[in-house]
Amino acid sequence: MAVSYKKLWKMMIDKNMNKTELTHLAGISTNAMAKLGRNEDVRVNILEKLCTSLDCNLDDIVDFVPETKDNH
Numbered sequence: 001m002a003v004s005y006k007k008l009w010k011m012m013i014d015k016n017m018n019k020t021e022l023t024h025l026a027g028i029s030t031n032a033m034a035k036l037g038r039n040e041d042v043r044v045n046i047l048e049k050l051c052t053s054l055d056c057n058l059d060d061i062v063d064f065v066p067e068t069k070d071n072h
Contacts, residue, residue, distance in 0.1 A: 001064045005036050008061040011054060026053040 012022060023033045026049040035042050051058055 002039065002067055003041060004039055004063040004065050005061060007063060008036065008050065011056065011061060015054070022050070022053065026050050 012018070017025075019033050019037070022028075023030055026046075028046050028049055032042050032046045036046075047058055047062065050061060054061070
């Protein structure tokens with residue numbers, strides 16, 4: 001399974017928030033934000049901090065996408 005954070009980016013646009021602002025608000029590292037930007041796996045506590053900061057649930061910011069031969 002691959003992850004997609006498209007929902008997170010859309011939510012940030014809707015809230016008129018940039019990555020730097022969210023990084024500070026959630027108290028996450030710039031490295032963690034960079035991993036999110038590359039749709040890489042991050043620790044659950046990072047996702048928890050994002051959800052708490054944005055007042056949302058995990059499924060509001062993350063999609064799990066089945067692996068295909070094209071996105072291995």
